[in-house]
Amino acid sequence: MRRMAILTGAVLLAGALLTAPAQAEPYKILVFSKTAGFRHDSIPAGVQAIRDLGAGNGFTVNHTEDGAAFTASNLAQYKAVVFLNTTGDVLNATQQTAFESYIKGGGGFAGVHSAADTEYDWPFYGGLVGAYFRSHPATQQAQVKVEDRAHASTGHLPATWTRTDEWYNYRTNPRPDLHVLATLDEGSYSGGDMGDHPTSWCQPYQGGRSWYTGGGHTIASYGEPAFRTHLLGGIHYAAGVSKADCRPENDYTRLLDTTTGWKQAGPGGFAYADGTLSSSGGMGLYWYQAREFSSYSLKLDWKLTGDDNSGVFIGFPAGDDPWSAVNNGYEVQIDATDAPDKTTGAIYGFKEPDIAARDTALNPPGEWNTFELLVQGERLQVFLNGVKINDFTNTDPARSLAQGHIGLQNHGDADHVSFRNVRIKAAGSGPRQGQITGVGGKCVDVNGANPADGTKIQLWTCNGTAAQAWTLPGDGTIRALGKCMDVKGGATANGTPVQVWTCNGADAQKWTAQANGSLRNPQSNRCLDASGGSSADGTQLIIWDCHSGFNQKWTLP
Template identity: 50%
Template sequence: MRRLLRSALGAVTAAAAVLACTTPATPASAADAPYDVLVFSKTAGFRHDSIAVGIQAIRELGTANNFTVTATEDASRFTTANLAQYEAVIFLNTTGDVLDASQQTAFESYVNGGGGYVGVHSASDTEYDWSYYGNLVGGYFSSHPAIQQATIKVENRAHPATGHLSSNWTRTDEWYNFRANPRSSARVLAALDESSYSGGSMGGDHPISWCKTVNSGRSFYTGLGHTQASYSEAAFRSHLLGGIRYASGRAKADCRPETGYTALYNGSTTGWTQAGPGSFTNSDATLTSVGGMGMLWYSAKEFASYSLKLDWRMPGDDNSGVVLGFPAGSSPDGALASGYEVQIDATDAADRTTGAIYGVKSADIAARDAALNPPGEWNSYELLVEGERLQVFLNGTKINDFTNTDPARGLAGHIGIQNHGTGDDVSFRNIRIKELGTTPPPGGNTVVQAEAYTSASGVTKVSKSSANGGQAVGYIDPGDWTAYQSVNLTGVTALRARTASAGAGGTIQVRTGSPTGTVLGQVAVPVTGSWDSFTTVTANLSGVPSGSQNLYLTFTGSGGSLFDIDEFTLVRSGTNPDPGTGGRIVGLGGKCLDVRNGSSTDGTQIQIFTCNGATGQQWTVTPNGPIKALNKCLDVNAGASADGTKIQLWTCSGGGPQNWSAQADGSLRNPATGKCLDVSNNSATDGQAVHLWSCHGGANQKWTLP
C-alpha cells in the first residue's frame, strides 16, 4: 500500500431505492449530422421472409434519425467509388457467397479506411470462405433450435445498441449457435442465458450481440432479427438503431475485447460507503448522484496498479468525477488532496473538463471531443493506473496520460465517485476492475518506465518515438537522481536498464532509502552515438532489502548531458540478468506485442495493444530461438510461408515455425520461412493482428526487444 491506513471517519451508506423496472427505449440524439447507409440483402442460400419488413424498418429509423437509406441486392454496387458515399453498410439477413473477389476487395478497403459494418442475424451465415469477412462479422453461424422465447443478459449497458435495455431482456427469436465464441476478439454486448430456452450449445457463454474495430472501421453484429415481428418491437428497433449509429461513427463506444474484470458495482452497493453530504440512488443497476458535495467510495479494498472501467451519463451541463488514490477514512476534500480526480464536466476549463486530471493536467481536447458522446448518452472510462502513471481512455480512445510527481499525492489507494451538488445529476453503471501486477510477471521480473518517477532532481522527461511508451528520462547531469516509491524489491538481484547517449556517457548507481543511501550496485553507460540508439546495460546488485522500498537511481559522470534512460527491469533471483531475456516487445506506434485477451489457448491470435503490464505482454526471448509468453511459443500457423499467415500462441514444439532471429534493422525474422513478423495493414490500432510477411524494413516490422 502507498501509505498507512487512517482510522475511518463516520460515513453514511448510499441510498438504495432498488426498482425492478426497464429503462424505456430512447431515440438517438437529434444532433446526429446527416449520413447515408447502404442496406444489402442479397441471398445465395436460405432467404428470410423478414427482409422486406427489415428494410422498411430501417427506412423508418432513418427518417426519424437523420440518415438516408439505399437498399440493394446488386453486388456490383460494391465498388470503391460507390461505397465511399456511405457511412455504414448493413448486411441484412444475407446468406451464402454474395460478393466476388473484386467486390470483396472494395469492401475490405472501405472498412479498413474507416467505414462501418452492421450484420443482422444471418449475416453470420454468409461468406464462409472469405476470412476477412469472418473476422469482420466476428462469428460464423453453426446451428439453431426452433423459434422460442429466451432471456438475454445485457453485459454492456453503455453501448448505443444496448444502453436502453435493462440487465435482462426477454423476447422471442431464432437463436443462433456460433462455430466459435467471439469474446476473444470483440466486445460482447449481450449474451443468451442458455438455461432460459432449449437448444443452446455454446457451453453457457453464448454471445448474441457484439461490436469491434477492424483497422480504422467499426463492426456491429446482432444475432436477433429472424422474425418479421422483430422489426416492429420498439426495443429491437432501438437496438438496431444503436448499432447503425455506432457503425456510422455517430455514436462512440469502447469495443475493445474485455476479460478478467471483477464487478465492484453492478446493482449491489455492498462494499461501498458514502462520505460527506448527499447520496446516490440505486435503481436498475444504475447509481445516480443526489446533492453533495460528497463521495461514494469503495471501502472494501485498496488498489495499486489496475484497470478501472465504468460507464457514466449526464443529462445536461452537469459535474462529477472519479477519485483515485486516497486512504481509508478520507473526507471528500481530503481524498482530492491526497489523490486525484478524473473529471466529468465537458464545459469547464481545460484542466477541469471531462478527461482532465482535475486542476493538474488537461485532456487532449481534440481527441476528447472526437470520442465524447453528448449529454443524455452513455460514455465509458478506462482509468489505467500503473504505479504513478495514469492513462485515461474515453470510449476506447486515450485522451490523457499523466504521471504523478507530487510526493504528497498518489494513485494507489481507494477509488470513489463524486456527487458534486444539487442539480449536478450524473449516473454510473458497471463499475469493474482488473488488478495488474499483483504477482511478478513470468520469470519474476518487473519492468518500470524510467519516466514514471515519483520525485527527481535535475532530470527532465523527454518525448521520443524510439522509447518504449514514448518517453524517457533525459537531460541527465552528474548528481541528478530519480526516485520510485514503494517498489517491491523482494528477490531482486540485478537491474537492467535501456539507455542511449550521444553525450558523455556515465554511471547509474542503484540505492534505497535516499539519494545518498548505500549503493547496491552500479553500471557504466556507454556512448551509443545517438539519443535514439538504445542499448541495454546490467548492474548486479547485492544487499538488496526485501519488501516495498523507495528505490533511487543516481547518476555520475564527467561534463553534462550524460545519457537518457528509457526503462529499467528489476531482475529477480533465479532469472537470467542478461539483456534480451524477458519483458515487453514494442513495435509500431509504441504498442506492445500482446496475446489477445491474455488467453493461453493454442491458436490465440497475437496482436499489438497499448502497453499495460499484463502477463500477455511479457515475453521471454531466446536469441535465434523461441519467443515465449504464458509458457507457450510465438508460432507461425501450420508453418506456412504465405504472406498474411496468422501468428499465434502455440504449445512449444521446438520446430522451425517457433524460432525467431532478431535482425540488425530491428525486424524479427522466422528463418524457416525467411519472412518477418509484421503488423497487418501498417496500423497501430489496439487489437491490430500481427502476421507473417515478406521482409521490407518498414516501421511495422521493427521491434524493440526486452
Template identity: 65%
Template sequence: MLRHLTPAASGNDRRTSRSRRLPAILAAIAVTAAMIPALPAQAAAFKVLVFSKTAGFRHDAIPAGIQAIRDLGTGNDFAVDATEDSGAFTTANLAQYQAVVFLSTTGDVLNDSQQAAFQSYVDGGGGYVGVHAAADTEYNWPYYGQLMGAWFASHPAIQQATVRNEDRAHAATAHLATTWSRTDEWYNYRTNPRPNVRVLQSLDESSYSGGNMGDHPITWCRPQSSGRAFYTGLGHTQESYADPGFRSLLLGGIRYAARAVHADCRPETGYTTLYNGSTAGWSQAGPGSFANSDATLTSQGGMGMLWYSARELRSYSLKLDWKLTGDSNSGVIVGFPATGDPGAALNTGYEVQIDATDTADRTTGAIYGFKSADLAARDAALNPPGQWNTYELLVEGERLQVFLNGVKINDFTNTDPVRSLQQGHLGIQNHGSGDVVSFRNIRIKELTGTPGGTGPLRGTASGRCLDVSGASQANGAQAQLWDCNGQANQQWTSTAAGELRVYGTKCLDVNGGGTADGTAVIIWTCNGQNNQKWRHNADGTITAVGANKCLDVGGTANGTRARIWTCNGGANQRWSRG
C-alpha cells in the first residue's frame, strides 16, 4: 500500500528497501562515468557542496547520488564536498562554493541563522540545485519555496513516463531529444511553478497513471536576485544515478547554477511556435539550405536565408536558440518586407549578428554594420562555439533590444528612413560553406497586451491593483496593493515620457531616486526625472528607468507596499491592465 505522510513528517513513502542493490548500482555508476564525455573546463575549477540531511523520509539513492556527483566533478573540473551537517551553512563557509546541491533533503533541515546565511549566499550570486525530494523540504520557509519553485504534494507508484523536453538549449537538456521515456517516481506539486520559472521539462500525464496537474513541469530553472536556481524532480531511484541521460541533466544543472554555462531562465509564457520541427510557413531565399532533423535546423552552403513568409510581424518578442560550429558566421534578420532576395532583406532590414570572431560591429550581438553589442555584457553571458545560446530580439516600434541568455547586450533605434523594423518579416541566415550554425525552438510573442494607456494596473500574483494608500494626493504617499475598486487612486496613465501618472499631476516615483532593492515606491509631483520614468516590458514587468529595477511587491495582501527590486520575472513583478 502506498502512503503519504504529512509535510512535517515528509512525504516520500516508497518504503521498499533496495539497499542490498547499492553495491551493484555503485559499480554501474563507475562504469557509466566513462560513458559521459567530459566538457572542457571554463575559466577555472569551482567547488560544489552536496547537502543531503533528512528530517523525514530518507531516500536510499542518496549515496549513489553523492558518488555520481563526485564522478561528474572529477570528469568536469569541479571539486565536491558532501555533508549532512547544517552547521556548514555559515556565510564564511558557503563563500567557497559556487553551488549547493540539496540532494533529496526532507523536512526542516536549517535553523533561522543557517537559513539567513543561505539566502544571503544565493541572493549574492551563489547557485542552488535541488534534486527530487528537495521539494519536500523547509515547508515553513517562504524564501525556500520561492527559490526551489514548488513544494511536493504527492506521487503515484514508480513507473515509466514520457518527459517532454521543452527547452533544448539549456545545458541540462540540450543532449536530449524532444521526448524522453524513463522510469522514476513522478512528483505532483502543490502549485504550478511555470509562471515564475523557465520550464525545461514537463510530464505527459497521458503516458502514466497518477499525474494530477494537467500542465506538469518536472525540471526548471530561474534567476534568484544575483544568484541562480535549478530543480529537477527526477532522481528518486538508485538506477537514475547510473543513467547517462540523467547524469548529463544533473551535470548541466550544476554547471548552470555555478555559472560555468549560461542560459535564459527567465519565466516564459504566451509564446507561439514558429519552428520546432516543422518548416510550414518558412521559405528558402537564395542558395544553400537548412537541414531539418531532430527539431533542429542546420545551415548548409549559402549565402541564403530561411525566412518566415507566412505573415508579417510588427511589435514582438522573438526567441530562438542557436549554436555555432567553430568560427562560423550567421545571423537573424528582422524588419524587411516580403522578398525572395536575401540581399534585399539585408539592405532593408537589420541583421543581429552571430559570429564568434569579427570586428565589434560584426560579431555576436551586434546590429551588423550599425552598432556593437555591449561587449563586456555579451562576453559575460555568452556560451562558446559548440554550446547552445538563446537570443531574445525585442522589437517595439523602431526600437530593437537584444538579449543573450537573458542578459541585455544591445539597444538600437532605427533612424534610417529607408528601413523600418515595422515592415515585419524575419529570417535566419545560411552564410556559406564552412559556416555551420544550428537553430532550435523559434517562438514569438506579439506585443498587443503590454501595459499602456489609462486604467488600473493589476498584479499578476495577487490579482489586486496598484493603489495610492488612503487615496492620498500628498507627495510621499505610499503605493501599495489593494482590492481593485476603480477609484481615482487606482487609475494610472502611461505617458509618452515614460511616466505613470495618477490624479493627473502626480507620478509614480522611486523614493529619493534610490537604487537599492526594497526602495519604496511613492507618488510625487511630476518633475521629469529618471526616478519617475518607467518602461513596460514584453513579459508584463515594469522597470524603473533610473534604478534599472522592477516594480515589485513582497506579498499579495491588501496594504502590501510597492517597491523596486532586482528584476527576476516573478509573478510579483508582473502587471496587466484592467
C-alpha cells in the first residue's frame, strides 16, 4: 500500500531499472536418453519437443546417449540435464561422481517418466529423482490432481488435468521428503495402488535443483500443448530460470477452495474463478473473518500483470475498515519497484527485505510467486519462493503479530493482482528447516558436507547446500545430513569443539534457543560460539560461557 507522494516519472523509471528482475540470458541444457533396459519409442519425439521448446524459449539443446559426456568440464556448460526416458545402469562410477559434483555445485536435473526406472544402485540418484519405479498398469486415461498451481510446470493447468499416459506406481511415496506438484486420482483409472499417489514433484537437492514428471511414456505426450508446457516449466525450474518454493509441504489447511469465511472491506473487490482471486478497484481488503490466527505458517501464491501494487496484511483486529489493518496490523508488500522499505518482501514502512536475496528469488510479472509468512509470537519471517528475504520482530506495543486476522489487498483500478492456494498451519506442527546464520552473516556448515561422525561444524559463506540445511524437529536437537549437532565427547569445558554425530538422545546433542539469540547446551550450560569471534570461512564452532556477544548470536530457520 502506498502512503507516500507520487514520485516523478524519472525516479520511478530508475527504481524499475534497479529492482526489476532481469530476463534470463540464453543458456544450454543437455538431454540424456541412454537406455540399458526397456527403450521407449517416444524418445525421438521427446528430444524433438525439447529442441522445439528451446528454440522458442532461449535455450540450446544438446542431446546424447553417451555417458562419456558426464565429465566436470563438459557438464559445466549446462544449466540443467534432462534424463529423458533413461532406463537401467547408464553411468559408470566416474561419470556418477562427475554428475554428483555438478548437482552439488548448483546444477539442475529434470527427470521424465522412466528416469525413475534408472540407476537403482546409486543412492545419490535415488534421492535426486525422488522415487523409483515399481510397476504400471496399461496405458489409459486418468485424472491428475494439480496441488501446486504456482510452479512453472503446473501453473498453467486446471485443478484437474485429464490426459492419457502410462501411470507409474512407485516403490515409495516421496511426499515426506520433497514438494509434490501433482497426484493421480486412483479412482479415475485402473491399476493405481499407492493411495496417496504423487506423479510430479520438485526439490532443492544438495545444492542443486530437481524436477520430475511421471508423464511422457507415449509419443502423443510430446504433441500435447499442456504437457509440453509442463515439461518446459520443469526445465525452467531445473535450470534456475523460474523460481519456486520446492521445500516439503505437509499438513496445511487450505483457506481458498471456496470464498466461505472471506469478506471484502472497503471499495473494489476480487472475482473468484477456478480457485483464483483476481483484483479490481480499491483501496480495499479481502480478509478472512472466520477466525484469528496465532503462531502460524501462512503460504499463498500471487501474480502481478505488470508494475502493480498489492500486499498481504496480518495481525490486525476484525473490522470492515481496511485502514484498520493498515493502522493496527502489518503489511508484507508486493510491488518490486517501490522504495526499499515498501518493495516486495518489505514489512511496509518498517523493514526492507534483503534486496539481493529478494531479486534472486523473484519471478517477474506474469509469473506466479509463493510467499511463506512464518509468524512465531512477535517474530515474522518472510520467504519468497523458498528463500528467506526478511526477518522482523514487532516492538510496537500498539500492534501485535501474536494474534490477528489475515487479508489480501486490492490496491486500486490500475493495480492487478491474482492470488491462489492460500493455506495455513500452526507454526509448531512440523520441523523447522533452513539455514542457521551467525557472525558476519555466515552460515553454520558441516565441513565438506561430510556426514561422517566427528566432522567439524564451522562457519562458512552461505551457499544453499545440504551442508547448511538444518532441521529443528522440536526435540531439542539440530540436524543436518541425517546427523545431530553434538558437543565432542559430551565434554563441558570451554572451547570444546562442536561436531556432527549419530543422533543418540544424549544431552550433548540438545540445544535451547535463548531470548537473546544464543543457543545454550543444557548439559554444559554453555553456548554455541564462533571460536575467537572470527567470521572467517572454516571457523570452528565451540561451546563457551554464555556472554551475549555477537559471536553467540544465531538466527534460526
